[in-house]
Every structure is written in structure tokens, then in C-alpha cells.
Amino acid sequence: MIPYGRQDISENDIKSVIEILKSDFLTQGPTVPAFEKAVSDYCNTNYAIATNSATSALHIACLALGVGEGDIIWTSPITFVASANCAIYCGAKVDFVDIDPLSYNMSINALEEKLIKAYKSGHLPKVVIPVHLAGQSCDMEKIQELAKKYDFRIIEDASHAIGGKYKNTQIGSCKYSDITVFSFHPVKIITTGEGGMCLTNDSELALSLNRLRSHGIVRHPSEMQNTSDGPWYYEQIELGYNYRMTDIQAALGLSQINRLEKFISSRHKIASLYNELLNEEWIELPWQHPDTISSYHLYIIRIKKKNKLISHRQLFETLRNSGILVNLHYIPVYKHPYYSKLGYNKADFPAAEAYYNEAISIPIYPTLTISEQKEVINRIIKPFGYQNLF
Numbered sequence: 486m487i488p489y490g491r492q493d494i495s496e497n498d499i500k501s502v503i504e505i506l507k508s509d510f511l512t513q514g515p516t517v518p519a520f521e522k523a524v525s526d527y528c529n530t531n532y533a534i535a536t537n538s539a540t541s542a543l544h545i546a547c548l549a550l551g552v553g554e555g556d557i558i559w560t561s562p563i564t565f566v567a568s569a570n571c572a573i574y575c576g577a578k579v580d581f582v583d584i585d586p587l588s589y590n591m592s593i594n595a596l597e598e599k600l601i602k603a604y605k606s607g608h609l610p611k612v613v614i615p616v617h618l619a620g621q622s623c624d625m626e627k628i629q630e631l632a633k634k635y636d637f638r639i640i641e642d643a644s645h646a647i648g649g650k651y652k653n654t655q656i657g658s659c660k661y662s663d664i665t666v667f668s669f670h671p672v673k674i675i676t677t678g679e680g681g682m683c684l685t686n687d688s689e690l691a692l693s694l695n696r697l698r699s700h701g702i703v704r705h706p707s708e709m710q711n712t713s714d715g716p717w718y719y720e721q722i723e724l725g726y727n728y729r730m731t732d733i734q735a736a737l738g739l740s741q742i743n744r745l746e747k748f749i750s751s752r753h754k755i756a757s758l759y760n761e762l763l764n765e766e767w768i769e770l771p772w773q774h775p776d777t778i779s780s781y782h783l784y785i786i787r788i789k790k791k792n793k794l795i796s797h798r799q800l801f802e803t804l805r806n807s808g809i810l811v812n813l814h815y816i817p818v819y820k821h822p823y824y825s826k827l828g829y830n831k832a833d834f835p836a837a838e839a840y841y842n843e844a845i846s847i848p849i850y851p852t853l854t855i856s857e858q859k860e861v862i863n864r865i866i867k868p869f870g871y872q873n874l875f
């Protein structure tokens with residue numbers, strides 16, 4: 486069985502977790518701040534706020550930017566449902582911007598057209614959430630220009646993308662956005678089991694994210710509304726949640742981040758072998774924007790609809806039946822019953838529809854062996870009279 490993605494846990498990772506289990510703090514100790522510092526140093530951002538998932542991070546990111554009832558947020562339809570759910574949690578509405586047919590990220594042209602229409606009808610989004618699909622950055626400079634022109638805020642859903650770069654800056658730098666969110670789920674680039682993080686350069690947003698992660702409680706007199714009753718005193722000044730990461734998880738993350746560069750380079754090696762050996766007329770390989778360096782969380786091929794060899798579904802089933810657990814990232818969010826009830830029109834998203842009919846995520850992860858990768862390649866192209874490649 487070869488999955489599409491999986492974690493790489495070292496002896497050192499295990500040792501780091503065990504040390505925490507023997508220490509004074511399983512949660513709210515020194516390891517969460519240490520992990521936050523490691524990630525913010527790596528991304529060159531001022532603040533990092535660790536959470537128990539990227540879903541929680543997206544939720545408090547929306548809240549910190551003031552998203553609430555009556556607001557609209559926009560995201561890509563080709564993403565995990567969490568990128569849209571975060572707005573609904575806040576009582577806001579969600580709409581989608583079609584994808585770019587080359588990068589599969591939010592299309593800048595579609596975004597601009599939709600903004601022009603929304604400006605006329607008075608329904609501009611409060612926040613836009615671009616998603617760096619597969620680990621390749623969206624064209625953030627252009628999105629930031631539009632944000633200034635149309636007065637919306639930006640949350641980057643970089644769940645796939647720690648370790649990737651855009652115009653020579655690390656994804657997560659927040660140079661082009663208000664907040665960036667990472668996920669540390671085991672299929673992602675580095676893992677904490679479950680876990681996520683918000684990054685920002687804005688000190689007010691950082692304070693707000695910190696509060697929202699922990700019940701809306703403040704302990705520093707400068708943040709309090711009343712004067713302290715004594716040394717036991719703290720205040721809940723708004724409604725927050727328990728979205729904290731544990732020190733056990735942070736220890737795993739802190740150990741994993743030491744190998745982040747290695748993980749990215751093994752993913753790039755795997756991607757280049759696929760690029761070379763799956764370079765067939767009927768397969769569309771993942772196009773890369775020259776300004777980006779992907780983290781290659783996913784390697785997505787498209788089986789061209791017009792090819793005479795095999796259908797998208799046939800190839801998907803053949804691979805699954807032979808133990809290669811390919812996947813499709815993602816079912817367009819507006820197709821899920823929960824969302825379709827809200828009344829989206831698939832004719833508004835022709836590029837997402839075409840993508841959904843053709844895309845397959847094939848295995849890519851640091852521990853994928855060369856012989857496993859060759860098996861994947863042979864299974865894809867050998868039935869069509871190609872010589873066994875290896």
C-alpha cells in the first residue's frame with residue numbers, strides 16, 4: 486500500500502516527545518512558545534500563535550479580522566472545506582473565486598472581475614482567503630494590490646505550504662497578507678499530530694489571536710478592563726475558545742522543523758522524477774509559476790479529458806485497486822451538500838469544474854522510496870504499451 490502522503494517520524498522526534506511527557510508541563514509550558522519562535526524565525530515574521538489545528542487557526546484569524554454577521558469572505562473552490570467553514574463559524578457568508586487553469590490557485594483575473602461586480606452591487610468581501618494549493622504560492626503581490634484598491638483583508642491558507650517560497654520570501658512571511666495559517670496534520674509538510682498556527686506582523690492582531698485561542702482571557706494589566714483584585718486575577722474580555730496546542734505536540738513540531746529543508750528537497754527530487762517520466766501527451770504535469778518555489782505537499786496530475794487511452798476515473802480506480810492510494814484534492818467546496826443548499830452555480834466556476842474532472846494526486850512524501858515511486862510510474866503508463874521503465 487502506497488498512500489498519497491504520510492509523516493516522517495525520526496528517533497529524535499520520538500525522544501523529544503518523551504522528554505515532554507517526563508517534564509512538568511504537558512501543556513501551557515515553555516515548548517509551545519519555543520515552537521512558535523522557531524516557525525516565526527524560519528518565516529521571518531514578528532508573531533506566531535500555535536493552535537490545535539489549522540481549522541481553529543482559520544477560525545480565530547477570521548474573528549481577529551472582525552468577520553461577523555453580514556460579512557462575506559471569498560476563497561478558492563478547490564480547497565479543503567475548512568478554508569470556507571471558518572467564515573460560516575463567524576456567522577458570515579462565503580463565496581468562491583474560480584481557479585487559474587494553470588496553477589489551480591485562485592485566478593487573479595476572476596478575482597478582479599468579481600471585485601468589479603461586487604463593488605457595483607455593494608457586496609465587497611471583508612476578507613479573501615487565497616489557498617496555496619499543493620504548496621505553490623498564489624500570486625500574492627497582485628492579490629495585495631487588489632486588497633488595497635477594494636479594501637479587503639487577506640488570510641493566506643498556507644496549510645500545504647510551509648517551506649515554499651514566493652518572490653524569494655518564505656511563505657508565512659506575511660509580506661503580502663494580514664495573517665498566514667499553517668497546518669501540522671500528519672499528511673502536511675511537518676507535523677504535530679494535529680496542529681496549526683497563525684503568523685502575523687501586526688502586534689494588535691497577535692494579541693487578539695492569543696486571546697481568542699484561550700477563552701478570550703487576559704492576564705496582563707495592560708489588556709484588562711478593570712483594575713486587578715489581586716495576584717489571582719484575570720479577566721475574560723471577549724468570547725474565545727480552547728484552541729491551544731499542547732507542549733507534547735509542540736515538541737514534535739520543534740523537532741520536525743529541523744528537518745524541514747530536507748523534507749522539501751526530497752519532495753523536489755520526487756517531483757522531478759515524475760516530471761521527467763510522466764511527461765506524456767495525455768498527462769498534464771503540475772505547472773509552476775516562475776516566482777514560486779513549491780513545498781510540493783501534493784503532486785497533482787491531470788488526465789486530459791480528450792485522450793483516447795484512459796479516463797480519469799479508470800486510472801483512479803486502477804491505481805486504488807493496485808494499492809496506490811491516490812486522491813483528488815479537492816471536490817469543489819460548493820458541490821458539498823451543505824454548501825450546494827446555499828445556492829452556488831457551477832457555471833460560475835468553469836476552471837474548477839474542468840479541474841475536478843481531470844485531477845489526481847499521486848504519492849509524494851519524504852519516505853517514498855525510489856522503487857515505490859517507480860511502481861507508481863509504471864502503473865500509470867505501462868498499460869499503454871510503454872516499455873517497463875525500470
Ligand SMILES: *Cc1c(COP(=O)(O)O)cnc(C)c1O
Nearest residue numbers: 538539540565567644668670680
Ligand atoms: C489540511 C487543511 C486545512 C485544515 O487543517 P487542519 O490542521 O486539519 O485543521 C485547511 N486548509 C487546507 C487547504 C488544508 O489542506
